[in-house]
Amino acid sequence: MSGPEDRARRTLTGAPTDLLVDRLGAELERSYGITRTVLYQVDYRLAVLLPLGEGEPVSGPGHPAWRCFDHQEPIVAAGTGWFPVGMRGERRGVLHVSPVPSDPDALRELDAIATALGHELTAVAATTDIYLTARRDRRLTLAAEMQWELLPGRSRVRPSFSLAGQLEPAYAVRGDGFDWSDDGSRLWLSVINGTGEGVAASMLTSLATHALRNARRAQLALADQAALADQAIYALHRGGQHLSALLLELDLATGTMTVVDAGSPRLLRLRDAEVSEQVLTKQFPLGMFDGTDYQEQRFLLRPGDRLFVVSDGVIDATAEQVRYGETALDRFLRRTGPMEPLEAVRSLIGDLRAFVAGDLVDDAVVVCLDWFGPQP
Numbered sequence: 001m002s003g004p005e006d007r008a009r010r011t012l013t014g015a016p017t018d019l020l021v022d023r024l025g026a027e028l029e030r031s032y033g034i035t036r037t038v039l040y041q042v043d044y045r046l047a048v049l050l051p052l053g054e055g056e057p058v059s060g061p062g063h064p065a066w067r068c069f070d071h072q073e074p075i076v077a078a079g080t081g082w083f084p085v086g087m088r089g090e091r092r093g094v095l096h097v098s099p100v101p102s103d104p105d106a107l108r109e110l111d112a113i114a115t116a117l118g119h120e121l122t123a124v125a126a127t128t129d130i131y132l133t134a135r136r137d138r139r140l141t142l143a144a145e146m147q148w149e150l151l152p153g154r155s156r157v158r159p160s161f162s163l164a165g166q167l168e169p170a171y172a173v174r175g176d177g178f179d180w181s182d183d184g185s186r187l188w189l190s191v192i193n194g195t196g197e198g199v200a201a202s203m204l205t206s207l208a209t210h211a212l213r214n215a216r217r218a219q220l221a222l223a224d225q226a227a228l229a230d231q232a233i234y235a236l237h238r239g240g241q242h243l244s245a246l247l248l249e250l251d252l253a254t255g256t257m258t259v260v261d262a263g264s265p266r267l268l269r270l271r272d273a274e275v276s277e278q279v280l281t282k283q284f285p286l287g288m289f290d291g292t293d294y295q296e297q298r299f300l301l302r303p304g305d306r307l308f309v310v311s312d313g314v315i316d317a318t319a320e321q322v323r324y325g326e327t328a329l330d331r332f333l334r335r336t337g338p339m340e341p342l343e344a345v346r347s348l349i350g351d352l353r354a355f356v357a358g359d360l361v362d363d364a365v366v367v368c369l370d371w372f373g374p375q376p
Contacts, residue, residue: 004031005109009116017124021052024117032106034097039085039117040065041093041135044148044170046346047353049093052134068094070343074111076100081107083114087122089157091342141172146202148173150209152180155342159375160252161187164342165367166349168313169359175201175243176311176365179209181216185252188216191367193244193265193311204241207232208286212247222249226260226286226294233287242287246280246309253374255301260294262286265365266315268330270306273337275330278307303373306341308333313364314348319356328355341368 002010008027015023025037040049040058049058049065058065068075068082069091075082081100085092095114101107121131140148147167155164165178175194180187190212194205211232215225226247233242246264250257259267259278263285267278278299284292301307310329317324332351336344345366352360 003109004106005112007031008109008113012113012116012120015120017128018130020117020120020124024113028097028110028113032097032101032110034099034101036096036098038096039093040096041085041131042069042091043135043137044140044144045137045168045359046154046166046170046342046349048137050134050137052131057137065094065096070340070346072340074107076107081110083111085114085118085121086155087115087118089155089162090118090122090153091155092118092121136171138171141198143198143202144171144173146199146206147177150177150179150206156180156182158182158252160372161250161370162341162372163187163189163367163369164340164345165191165365166345168349168352168364168366169361171359173202174198174363175205176313176363177205177209178309178365178367179212181213182252187248187250187252188222189248189250189309189367189369191246191265191309191311191365193263193365194363195243196241204233204237204243207236208243208245212245221296222247222258222260223294223296226262227292230262230284230286230288230292230294231290234290237287239288239290242285244285250301250369250371255303255371255373257299257301259297259299261297262294263288265309265311268308268310268333270308270333270337271302271304273334275333301371303371305371306337306344307369307371309365309367309369311363311365313360313362314352314366316362317352317356317360317364324352324355336368341370344368 011023011027021039028034039052064075064077065082072084080098083095085095167173177192180189194201208229211229215228244263247260261280262283345368
């Protein structure tokens with residue numbers, strides 16, 4: 001006979017796209033006596049957990065829902081259970097259930113069921129807007145909609161690495177962006193510091209991102225990937241528009257990082273609680289000139305290294321004519337050592353918002369990469 005976890009998984013697989021949580025809640029009530037099941041999804045700003053359906057958003061720091069989200073572990077408090085919802089390191093939100101069973105086996109099963117829900121949400125994302133719409137506490141601009149559709153996700157975890165990224169201001173981003181992919185042997189990461197405003201800026205970033213993906217999937221070397229994107233942008237704009245980018249390729253067997261710096265965002269390393277900037281050879285931005293010959297650089301990561309890629313909008317954030325600046329950034333990055341990459345990114349963006357006393361005005365992108373070392 002199948003157990004409650006298997007029945008819940010089958011329920012999710014067979015449920016209509018729009019009724020995943022409703023059907024799951026009914027099954028959890030039959031199996032565990034749970035009378036309330038609510039999915040809370042993290043919003044685009046990584047600042048509030050929004051309920052699917054009725055309920056109050058969760059924004060207060062220290063709330064059990066946020067502890068569950070940040071630490072990716074079940075939290076039981078005041079008869080309520082919170083379970084992380086995600087897939088392969090991509091964090092979607094948390095599942096709230098009450099009353100929560102006291103049986104440890106039931107808690108482990110509910111944790112697995114919440115993960116299964118994360119997989120189903122990812123599987124149906126291309127076929128419905130229900131879950132995407134529920135993640136918004138305000139309307140996205142058209143440019144922001146275009147940018148978010150380009151992203152591969154906001155976090156990724158494998159035995160040898162963990163990474164996360166965020167765009168700001170989340171509901172009105174323009175030209176900044178990031179992309180990543182891995183094949184078990186290598187990790188590719190690109191971070192774009194865009195130019196311009198609105199839809200035009202998003203279209204330029206979209207062209208660059210798709211050109212880089214096309215070159216990567218053709219298995220071109222990193223310098224050739226930059227050259228192809230450079231040619232695609234120049235062919236359309238003849239140097240009238242261009243953008244900065246940082247391209248990285250990490251060999252997961254050795255920790256060797258290959259880099260092409262095309263007028264890029266900054267690359268910072270946190271090693272042994274000290275922050276240093278990785279010295280890179282600055283090359284022309286993508287699309288500035290015809291036929292730029294890009295050169296690769298290489299350096300070796302040590303297990304335990306953390307890399308941050310930050311765009312100009314982070315360092316240049318200004319409040320009352322005072323820049324956030326390199327000193328404040330370095331000080332904050334040192335404090336992120338114990339945090340997971342997504343928590344580190346979320347905390348840095350939160351510090352910037354507190355500094356400017358609101359949403360950021362200029363575009364900013366932050367990506368954090370942890371290298372754990374080669375895995376057998």
